[in-house]
Amino acid sequence: MTLQDIAPSVPGAPLLELQSITAAYGGIEVLHGVDLAVPAGTVLALLGPNGAGKTTTISIACGLLTPTSGKVLMAGTDVSGASAEDLARLGVVTIPEGKGIFPNLTVKENLLMATYAGVPMDHVEEVAYTRFARLGERRNQVAGTLSGGEQQMLAMARGLAVNPAVLLLDELSMGLAPLVVEELYGVVAQIAREGTSILVVEQFARTVLGVADLAAVMVNGRIRALGPPDEIENELSAAYLGV
Amino acid sequence: MSALEVRGVTVRFGGHQALSEVSLEVGNGQIVGLIGPNGAGKTTLFNAVCGVVTPSAGTIRVMGRDVSGMATHRRARQGLGRTFQRLEVFASLSVAENVRAGVEIRNTWERRGHTARQFLAQGDSLPADAEVELILNRLGLAELADVPVGSLPTGQARLVELGRALAARPSVLLLDEPASGLDETETADFGALLVELAAAGLGVLLVEHDVGLVMQVCERIYVLDFGSVIASGDPESVRSNEAVVAAYLGAGT
Amino acid sequence: MDKFLTFTVLGLSQAAIYAIASSGLVVTYTTSGIFNFAHGAFGMMAAFTYWQVHVAWGVPTWPAFFLVVLVIAPLFGAGVERFIMRGIEGAQEVVKIVVTVSLMVALIFIALWIWPEDQARPIGSLVSTGEVRIAGVTLTGQRLLTIGVAVIVAIVLRFILRGTRLGxxxxxxxxxxxxxxxxxGRPGRTSMLSWALGASLAAVSGVLLASEQAPSVIPLTLLVVNAYAAAVVGRLKSIPGAFAGSIVLGLSISYVGAYLPADAAWGPIALDNLQRAVPAIMLFVVILAQPQVSLRAHSLQRTSKPAPVPTQRLALVGGLVLVAAVVGFGSLMSTPDQNTMLKGFGFAIATLSLVPLTGYSGQISLAQLTFTGIGAVVMANWGASGHFGWVLVAIAVCAAVGAVVALPAMRLQGIYLALATAAFAIFCYWMVFQQQDLMPGSTASVPYLRVGPIQVGSDFGQLVVLAIAFAVMANILVALRRSAWGRRLTAMRDSPVACATLGLNLMSTKVGVFALSAAIAGAGGALAGRTFVVDDFSLDQSLPITMLAVVGGIGSVGGALLGGLLLGIQPLATTALAANAIGVFGFFSASVTQVMSVMPGFMGISLGRNPDGAASQIGEAYRDFSRSGEAVAAAIGSSALLWMGARTELITNWGLFAALVVLVFAVMPVLPALLPPPGGARKGRVLPTSIWLLVLLVGTAVVPWEDSIGSTGFRLLAILAWSVIAAGATLGVLGADPSGRMTPSAPSPDDVGLGAELGPSEARAAAVALGVDEDTFTMPTGTALETLRAGGAGRSHAAVSSDREPAR
Incomplete structure (x- = not known):
């Protein structure tokens, strides 16, 4: 059973919803009541400077971190406190910042790890190698020796093959060339069209605004602004470059 | 003679070229900004400058002296100080002890009459206690002197790192995102402190995501993207540079 | 040529066993990040279990073998992962090392307990069939089987780790x-399976080894050092590397045995034990060939609470009390007991030597008794007069050796440093202490101390000397910890890279602290005043020292004394309690001695649950006590009175012991609660409190423990039980509730955000009480304080809540 199977039970509920989440590391609160909702088929871009709490938000949503208060809802069901591995098996795919792959495993072995989410290996390989031909050429290469772009493609291939209900992406474009970023966001848009709720965290990127349906700016553990990307973009330029 | 001079520094990690022929210069009493998107190589450059990673090419000079082949601690003794993006505080010591450790480590290597620059007028021949007190007061940490650093919020822990680095009386200071975790008022105070340090003759190389702060305090800014300097100049020219805008916001819409 | 071939085959069959053992080590290390020092002990346990099943219970060879290797050992390994190792995930490297070392020590004692060394337990060859001749070399079936098993293991491991999703x-x-x-994926389950696999491989190697020579607990456990050496060749991560290392090691040992003449010597140095030192030499050489660990920011670690630094005054008082106690109680002891206490203090000093090294600077050494041995040998050979000058020479020699060992090893960290020191300990055991010129008859007699005209003349006198030495060195260490140098060591432990960027030369600082540590351990040897045998300096003797230094509480001087004496008084307990069985479960009985010998190991394992060490837990209860001058004075006064009672034979020694137990465990922790607080609110309690305590102690002391309870073990249990009752009664009678004093008061606005005890909810409560905007306290401390003090309410920035509709 996956989240998409549950979804109809609560009509109209967004696939991913955070309700007044607070979170703390070692007694220091870093999220002070975050509300976010990502309906099916929607890409929400979460933007903001370093230390704003974006990665913490992702950690809460994927189950690696338990909120000190507030609720995580998936398809209307309260999943706060569920383990990351259980959420992953329900169809939540998370690609953490800069380390979405196992560097000492080969490409093929990395893909094998995607099968825990309940998809057969044949399918994973087919999807991955069709969409990213370069991965097919390097299936027996150790992933740590791939270029940065290829590594992110490998990480994204998992998101693509699993056909997730919720996709959480942290700094997908970090350190990558613009062309590669564009290709990766093409994949993000493609996944969204299949009905997945996508939460993308980026520090700087106009590219993500191109594919996002909704953008939120986070500062100091709070959502500062939320709205259509074009409105947010102006606010961002101001925030980052002081124009 | 510049406080810091970096010439053609290249760093490779395996097949990945993290920095390619980066050159920059920080004059005495000058605050220089280094900005660029995440993963552009800013921290790698810091690590190369202070000897934590070994560049495959290039030279680094501190106060005119070539330090390229030196170990980290020898570079520090030439007057190079730094703070870290991921905190490297002495978590089990108190705020005062952190700064004090800096003073005491300096005392182990500083020779009498060493030419290290004085950032505070009275700083020369003070007893360690007084010097610690002076630094804590200036950074607004005096009230927290006895608090273990491990229990401080990030913003203040960063200030402790700065105080510790100052305790070694550097000639040039590399600051890696010192203002992240500070609120607006504190950031403004911090900016004023930087200006004061520079006025005392210290060269500062500042990596910071709060571009507002960088634009405000820096005389000169270098923009790093994919391991190369893509632009440099005064704040105005950098802000209006198309390549910079593209690097920050992606390849344009 | 025949000889060469024969020894090649012999070497290869040994290599096969090392290969199986080392690949098991590699499997657990790569999959859990924990280097299992107890790997050999796993194999040893398996060999004895096989003996139990096969020989004692008569199960046929192969069913017994598969039962042990494929069922019992994997279950054991999985259990170890689940209940011990999972707790230390992310802990400091030192803690990880100590937990597996403790497991090893515990397993050794458990094995000695279940299968005491009163009989040989040969398990026989696994295959009884004859011999095969290949190319003129005779191969026994057993050898052939061993090599075959290694090949199968290699193939199976490769298949599991490369071809299955689980692997x-x-x-x-x-x-x-x-x-x-x-x-x-489920990492917990995966780790459990990998420990099961590792344990299974350990079991195969253990049974194969034991089938060649009758199993014996310590040699079998330590043969795993050979596996360490082989595994290090593959940098602990590569199974093919471990196989290659095993072959090199197996052949080297075999060839050295074959071609080195029995009376070989290099100058004055006898080389007759070289063969046994080969694994240690190889381990050391391979480790030194490892590339430099690059200086980098340390990964996120669960840091232990730092041991509280005692004040110099407290350390001074503690030292004086220690010396007074030794003078007082030592004079009551019989001569053999005094001799045992000498040994105990020797251990305490060796443990103390780890305080600066492990506690302050976060390094580790598994070779402290080797330095004690060097100190003892120098003293025994050249300082037979006992003159104090020679003690200083011995200390200097140890410091120099320590520096030389540290110099190359210090570029390494954590597990490699631990292995390098282990290799050093084994090397010295075989190549230094076995030299008949240095330790004639394998013994070294350390003389009593002589300072100028004063000559110590008895064990008791030397015991006092050791107590003084411990107190002096402990005070020096406390002073060092409070000095600039001590702060530097702590700083280096917390962040080496930050220290380097401040100009600290890490290498010389580390070498310095290692030399200091070696010097202290050496002083323990030079002042021992007793006769050592070679086995006193073996690795298996050193391991518990390191273990107890950490168990006692990383970095605490008091913990060192506690830990060292715990080891030291074990033999005392052995003589006193030998015959007292406290339980009989089926096929073995447990005596008090055996329980006590296993206990330290379990304490070490308990680090998995509480990585801060036992002393910090126990210390919590006594901290209030030590802060209260009156309480300390009262305790010292009472023990002095009791001692006088025993001296004048008003009370028996057992009565004294019982009263002291009650004093330490029942009275001291509650004393501060009973005494008036500084404010003086409860003055009226002093008199009833004093009377009650006096009655309690005197009452305990005059009970005829010795006459009424025949067995020493039961007597001990009765005393412990009585002290628990006494503690309860003390609280009950006086109506004091020590925990009541801890009741948190309402948060003061001045404290908001400053103290660790005040969480967000307290802050919120304070803010609400003051009518301050809730958002204020989430700002960084300084600002929040200012705002709160000013009583003003900074309005929050409007946070826009989510818009549920996508803006398409």
Whole structure:
């Protein structure tokens, strides 16, 4: 059973919803009541400077971190406190910042790890190698020796093959060339069209605004602004470059 | 003679070229900004400058002296100080002890009459206690002197790192995102402190995501993207540079 | 040529066993990040279990073998992962090392307990069939089987780790545990399986080894050092590397045995034990050939609470009390007991030597008794007069040797440093202490101390000397910890890279502290005043020292005394309590002695649950006590009175012991609660309190413990039980509630955000009480304080809540 199977039970509920989440590391609160909702088929871009709490938000949503208060809802069901591995098996795919792959495993072995989410290996390989031909050429290469772009493609291939209900992406474009970023966001848009709720965290990127349906700016553990990307973009330029 | 001079520094990690022929210069009493998107190589450059990673090419000079082949601690003794993006505080010591450790480590290597620059007028021949007190007061940490650093919020822990680095009386200071975790008022105070340090003759190389702060305090800014300097100049020219805008916001819409 | 071939084959069959053992080590290390020092002990346990099943219970060879290797050992390994190792995930390297070392020590004692060394337990050859001749070399069936098993292990491991999802997940866990979770894998289960696999491989190697020579607990456990050496060749991560290392090691040992003449010597140095030192030499050489660990920011670690630094005054008082106690109680002891206490203090000093090294600077050494041995040998050979000058020479020699060992090893960290010191300990055991010129008859007699005209003349006198030495060195260490140098060591432990960027030369600082540590351990040897045998300086003797230094509480001087004496008084307990069985479970009985000998190991394992060490737990209860001058004075006064009672034979020694137990465990922790607080609110309690305590102690002391309870073990249990009752009664009678004093008061606005005890909810309560905007306290401390003090309410920035509709 996956989240998409549950979804109809609560009509109209967004696939991913955070309700007044607070979170703390070692007694220091870093999220002070975050509300976010990502309906099916929607890409929400979460933007903001370093230390704003974006990665913490992702950690809460994927189950690696338990909120000190507030609720995580998936398809209307309260999943706060569920383990990351259980959420992953329900169809939540998370690609953490800069380390979405196992560097000492080969490409093929990395893909094998995607099968825990309940998809057969044949399918994973087919999807991955069709969409990213370069991965097919390097299936027996150790992933740590791939270029940065290829590594992110490998990480994204998992998101693509699993056909997730919720996709959480942290700094997908970090350190990558613009062309590669564009290709990766093409994949993000493609996944969204299949009905997945996508939460993308980026520090700087106009590219993500191109594919996002909704953008939120986070500062100091709070959502500062939320709205259509074009409105947010102006606010961002101001925030980052002081124009 | 510049406080810091970096010439053609290249760093490779395996097949990945993290920095390619980066050159920059920080004059005495000058605050220089280094900005660029995440993963552009800013921290790698810091690590190369202070000897934590070994560049495959290039030279680094501190106060005119070539330090390229030196170990980290020898570079520090030439007057190079730094703070870290991921905190490297002495978590089990108190705020005062952190700064004090800096003073005491300096005392182990500083020779009498060493030419290290004085950032505070009275700083020369003070007893360690007084010097610690002076630094804590200036950074607004005096009230927290006895608090273990491990229990401080990030913003203040960063200030402790700065105080510790100052305790070694550097000639040039590399600051890696010192203002992240500070609120607006504190950031403004911090900016004023930087200006004061520079006025005392210290060269500062500042990596910071709060571009507002960088634009405000820096005389000169270098923009790093994919391991190369893509632009440099005064704040105005950098802000209006198309390549910079593209690097920050992606390849344009 | 025949000889060469024969020894080649012999070497290869040994190599096969090392290969199986070392690949098991590699499997657990790569999949859990924990280097299992107890790997050999796993194999040893398996060999004895096989003996139990096969020989004692008569199960046929192969069913017994598979039962042990494929059922019992994997279950044991999985259990170890689940209940011990999972707790230390992310802990400091030192804690990880100590937990597996403790497991090893505990297993050794458990094995000695279940299968005491009163009889040989040969398990016989696994295959009884004859011999095969290949190319003129005779191969026994056993050898052939061994090599065959190694080949099968190699193939099976390769298949599991490369070809199955489970095996690949095992490797994925090492790369990134949380990413595996995010993929839907279950790292906990994966780690458990990899420990099961590792234990199974240990069991195969253990049974194969034992089938060649009758199993014996310590040699079998330590043969794993050979596996360490082989595994290090593959940098602990590569199974083919471990196989290659095993072959080199197996052949080297075999050839050295074959071609080195029995009376070989290099100058004055006899080389007759070279063969046994080969694994240690190889381990050391391979470790030194490892590339430099690059200086980098340390990964996120669960840091232990730092041991509280005692004040110099407290250390001074503690030292004086220690010396007074030794003078007082030592004079009551019989001569053999005094001799045992000498040994105990020797251990305490060796443990103390780890305080600066492990506690302050976060390094580790498994070779402290080797330095004690060097100190003792120098003293015994050249300082036979006992003159104090020679003690200083011995200390200097140890410091110099320590520096030389540290110099190359210090570029390494954690596990490699631990292995390098282990190699040093083994090397010295075989190549230094076995030299008949240095230790004639394998003994070294350390003389009593002579200072100028004063000559110590008895064990008791030397015991006082050792107590003074311990007190002096402990005070020096406390002073050092409070000095600039001590702060530097702590700073270096917390962040080496930050220290380097401040201009600290890490290498010389580390070498310095290692030399200091070696010097202290050496002083323990030079002042020992007793006769050592070679086995006193073996690795298996040193391991518990390191273990107890950490168990006692990393870095605490008091913990060192506690830990060292615990080891030291074990033999005392052995003589006193030998015959007292406290339980009989089926096929073995447990005596008090055996329980006591296993206890330290379990205490070490308990670090898995509480990585801060036992002393910090126990210390919590006594901290209030030590802060209260009156309480300390009262305790010292009472023990002095009791001692006088025993001296004048008003009370028996057992009565004294019982009263002291009650004093330490029942009275001291509650004393501060009973005494008036500084404010003086409860003055009226002093008199009833004093009367009650007096009655309690005197009452305990005059009970005829010795006459009324025949067995020493039961007597001990009765005393312990009585002290628990006494503690309860003390609280009950006086109506004091020590925990009541801890009741938190309402948060003061001045404290908001400053104290660790005040969480967000308290802050919120304070803010609400003051009518301050709730958002204020989430700002960084300074600002929040200012705002709160000013009583003003900074309005929050409007946070826009989510818009449920996508803006398409």
């Amino acid at each position: 690949i997940a095992m490797r994925a866990v090492v790369d990134d545990r949380s990413l595996l979770k995010l993929n839907g």
